[in-house]
Amino acid sequence: MNPELTRWTGPEGLPRFDRISDTDFAPAFDRELAAAEAAMEAISANPAPATFQNTVAAMETADEGLNRVLSIFYTLASVDSNPARQALQRDFAPRLAEYGSRTGMDPRLYARVKAVAEDAATLAPQDRRITELALRDLTRAGAGLTGQARARMTEIRSRMAVLTTQFAQNVLADERDYVLPVADDRLGGLPDWLIASMRAAAKERGLDGQIVTLNRSLIVPFLEHAEDRALREVAFRAWTARGTGEGAGGADTDNLPLVEEILALRHERAQLLGFADFATYKLAPEMAGSPDRVEDLLMQVWTPATRRAAEDEERLTALARKDGVNGALQPWDWRFYAERLRQDTHRVDPAAVKPYLTLDAMLGAVFDVAHRLFGLEFQPVEAPLWSPDVRAWKVTRKGRLMAIFLGDFYARPTKRSGAWCSSLQVQHRIGAGQRAIVVNVCNFTPPERPGEPAFLSWDDAHTLFHEFGHATHHILSEVTWPSISGTSVAQDFVELPSQLYEHWLEQPQVLDAHARHYRSGAPVPADLRDRMIAAGLADAGFSTTEYLESALVDLAFHRGAPPADAMDRQATILRDLDAPSAIPMRHATPHFGHVFAGDSYASGYYSYMWSEVMDADAFAAFQETGDIFDPATARRLEQTILSRGGSAPADELWLAFRDRMPGVDALLKGRGLA
Template sequence: MNSELTRWTGPEGLPRFDLIGDADFAPAFDRELAAAEAAMEAIAANPEPASFQNTVAAMETADEGLNRVLSVFYTLASVDSTAARQALQRDFAPRLAEYGSKISMDPRLFARVRLVADQAEALPAEDRRIVELALRDLTRAGAGLSGAARDRMAEIRSRMAVLTTQFAQNVLADERDYVLPVPQDRLAGLPDWLVRAMRAAARERGLDGQVVTLNRSLIVPFLEHAEDRALREVAFRAWTARGSGQGAGGEATSNLPLIAEILSLRHERAQILGYPDFATYKLEPEMAGTPARVRDLLDRVWKPATRRAAEDQAKLVALAREDGVNGPFEAWDWRFYSQRLLRREHDVDPDEVKPYLTLDAMLGAVFDVAGRLFGLKFHPIDAPLWSNDVRAWRVTRDGRLMAVFVGDYFARPGKRSGAWCSSLQSQHRIGAGQRAIVVNVCNFTPPEEPGRPAFLSWDDAHTLFHEFGHATHHILSDVAWPSISGTSVAQDFVELPSQLYEHWLEQPQVLDAHARHNVTGAPIPADLRDRVIAAGKADAGFSTTEYLESALVDLALHRGDPPADPMARQAEFLAELGAPDAIPMRHASPHFAHVFAGDSYASGYYSYLWSEVMDADAFAAFEETGDIFDAETARRLEDTILSRGGSAPADQLWIAFRQRMPGIDPLLKGRGLA
């Protein structure tokens, strides 16, 4: 077995990706899975009376080697998917599900954890917390089941692992395989930088001319700028067809049958455990607690969002009429005319802003904010990673290692779309302890040529800050146990640090210091800066409505009995809701990876909005001091939330920071919907 998969020897403890090949994963997985199973069996079969140390603490490290192998593998599978890696995913998924079932449904482990829980009062707070969570997770996984119910639960877990893996691979295939050639005579309206990016995408695929792909960094600006309405329609339909059977892969990549089966199995699992439906089961441990509370929040934002969207649509239709578009105003028209309205009402041209928003400049801003708030410093590391354009930094405070941070920022074929934060290694204090190795992944348009700057849109800059907000949750984590480290918190609390961090991008003092012209070095003009910040809320009706549609459909599909035809239910529900025809869901079900490529956000896509209620209130705590970098408020944020991980329930952490629960008004004001 390649020992580099479990004993990382790169700079600052990073894996040596240059020494790891696809052929190494299967033997490493086999060995470490067997080792983890043996370690868990030893805990379950221990003849000694159950104690915190020989049971719950031992479970924390039982599969450490397996986790190290999988963290490397799944990082590579998401940033550089290949046929070999997809085949390994399909092999690993049911075996990992079987392993999970053995642990979570082992009556011996369940009995030992219950005994520890009965005697947990004398334990330190973090120790009590992991006992509480271990018992909760085992109970919710079905450890108390027996006979046929127990066997069926194991079958469901195994089948779900296969289905969710296939769902993700189908979406990736449609995204990877689609290209729309755009002839030279149909480039009207497209800025030079976008045309160059389209030509680079063509060259990357061995094609001539210029193409649109389904990478967000290309498709969105194309829809915003292309004057050719027919081409906009073709591109938009391809983008929204991913996973539907109408995408690049046709029926071979259709997720429709997978969705129906996933919903049915989730419902069955919830009912076996005594819950009426999956939404009720899933939300029980979250801050929201119940589907009714989630629906109440979403409904309270829906009315002001759709009212604002209707007002904006009337203006956009008027612009379309000026162009002679007399038929229905369509979804592929919205972004194009929204950009025109932006220029007319706010005198903002996104292309005017881009020269000031290079990736390096915005990374400087991200790191500067982290330094001013938390005293963090970032030192580049020369390390062999999975691509030459991936970078790494050593993160220190007062000379002490806090974490290692890795950034993979550019789109490329085989890379999963979107943006995310993950960790190769979590912080904990077991033994000598370890610091986090945290990874931010984005899909920005790469530089036109090597050595040239990479330019970000305003949305891209927000994404950069958002994902780094997640990274701070890992970097500042200071807990005893890996299971409560970093972002291991309630799903509707996890977006608080990321969305809070975005607020600093919009502060004049941050932009004045870092948004500098890539050629002249001049700071962004104050007037342009202010117009850009103001324009950030210009299309809030659209962005909020498309998000709410996805969140509401996610909740609806998981409440009550599972629909026989999920797409029909989706259409029926949107009609009941009165959803605008020109604003489709941000993520339609066939490519809704948040919900169907795993369980994390299933019945939980609302969590972005739930967290936004808190992030708006949290930033207000800084504003109330008169200093957005107030040292005492930053220290309290770190001490009560960012360093604490999941060491206490989310509502307790929030109240420790803010002394009260948040209200919805700062959210509506922040989105420009008040």
């Protein structure tokens, strides 16, 4: 086995990616899976009476080697997929599910953890917390099941691993394989920077001219600026065809049969555990607690959002009429006329904004905010990573190592779409302890030529701040046990730090310091800055409605009996909501990776808005002091939330910071919907 997979010898303790090949993963996986199974078996079969140390604490490190191998593998599989890695994913998924079933449903382990939990009151707070969570997880995994129910649960877990892996690979294939050539005579309305990005995308694929791909940083501005309505429709239909069987992969990448089987298996799993449906099962340990509370929150926002969207649709339709567009406004029209209205109202030309929003400038802003709030300092690190584009920083505070931060910012055909934060290792204090190695992944359009800067849109800049907000959760983590480190919190609490961090991007003092012209170094003009911030709220009815549609469909899919026809059920849900036909779901079912490429956000896509209720109120805590960098408030945020991980229930952490639960008023005001 290649020792580089478990004993990382690169700079600052990073893996040596240049010494790892795809052929290394299978033997490493076999060995470390066997080691993890042996370690868990030793815990379960231990003849000594169960104690915290020989049971719960031992579980924390039982699969450490396996986790190190998989953290490298799944990072590479998501940022640089290839056929070999996809085949390994398909092989690993059912075997990991089988391992999870054996350990998660082991009645001996369940009995031992239960025995420790009975005396949990005598334990230290974090020890008690991981004991409670271990018992909860075993119970929810089915460790208390017997006979036929137990066997069926094992089958479900194994099959789900296969289905969710295939779902993600199908979407990636449709995104990777689609290109739309755009002839020179059909470039009307497209700004120079976008045409340059389209040419760079063509060059990357060995093509001439310019193309549109399904990379969000390319297709969204194309839909906003392309005057050729027919071409907008073609691009939009391709974007929404991912996973439908009508995408680039055809029937081979049809996700609808997978979706229906996933929903049926989730429902069966929940009922085996005594829950009415999957939504009830999934939400029981979250802050929301129940589907009814989630629906109540979403509907409180739905009414003002759709009211604003209807008002905007009238204005956009009037603009379309002037262009001779008859009939109803179509989904491929909305962004185009919304952008025109935004420019007419706020006079914000993206071409005028982008020179001030380079990736390096915005990274400088991200790091400066982290320094002013939390005293963090960032030093570049030269290390052999998976791509020359990936960058690394050593994060310190007063000379103490806090974390290693990696940024993989540019789109590649082999990279999964979207943006996310993950970790190669999490912070903990076991033994000598370790600090986090945290990874932010984005899909920004790379520079057209080497040596030139990468230009971000306003949305891209928000994404950069958002993902680094997640990173702060890892960087500032100060807990004993890996299972409660960093972002290991309730699903509807995990987006609080990320969405809260976005607020600092919109502050004039941050933009004045960092949004500087890439050539002259001049700060963004105050008038342009203010118009840019105001323009960010210009289409709030649309953005809120498309998000809520996805969240409400996700919730409805998992309440009650599973649908026999997912697309018919989706249509019924949207019709019952009286959803605007010109505003489709942000993530339609066939490519809804949050929900169907894994269980994390299943029945939990609402969590972005649940967290937004809190992030709006949390930023208000800074504003109330008169200083958005107020040291006392920042220190309290770190001590009560960011450093605590999952060491206490989410509502306790929130109340320790803010003393009260928030309402939706701050959210509506922040979105301009009040």
